[in-house]
Amino acid sequence: MERWIEVPGAGALREGGRGTFVVDGYPLVLARVGGALHAVEDRCSHDDGPLGEGGLEGCELVCPRHGARFDVRDGRALRMPAVAAILSVPVKEEGGRVLVDAGAL
Ligand code: FES
Incomplete structure (x- = not known):
């Protein structure tokens, strides 16, 4: 079931920017x-690395531990040592507010 929760501050992210936010107790x-x-x-699906501390190159999020890459658009694993996808959560922007679907968590 969908459950949209506002993420304060996320609307300030500019093109190529990324940040970590805790939503409903889950770090995203x-x-x-x-x-x-x-x-x-x-x-990270390889060994729980903190992806938010890695880099963002185009649409690829780079794990700071061992260099696995994930497509930030859908969570697909793109490079070893990770092979499993990470969870991708629906996002929408409404009138300057950013909302994520916590029902997907
Ligand atoms: S924990 Fe992310 S690549 Fe190993």
């Missing part, structure tokens, strides 16, 4: 790529 990385905001879990 939000990033703006191609003009749109995307949200994924802040936990």
Whole structure:
């Protein structure tokens, strides 16, 4: 079931920017790529690395531990050593507010 929760401060992210936010107790990385905001879990599927502390290169979020990459748009694993996707969470912007679907968490 959808459950949209506002993420204060996320609307300030500019193109190529990313930040970590705790939503409903879950740490997420939000990033703006191609003009749109995307949200994924802040936990690498390889060994729980903090993805929000890594870099963002285009649409690729880079794990700071061992270099795995994930597509921030859908959570797909793009580079070893990660093979499993990370959770991708729906995001929408309404009147300057950023909302994520906590029902997907
Ligand atoms: S914990 Fe992310 S690549 Fe190993």
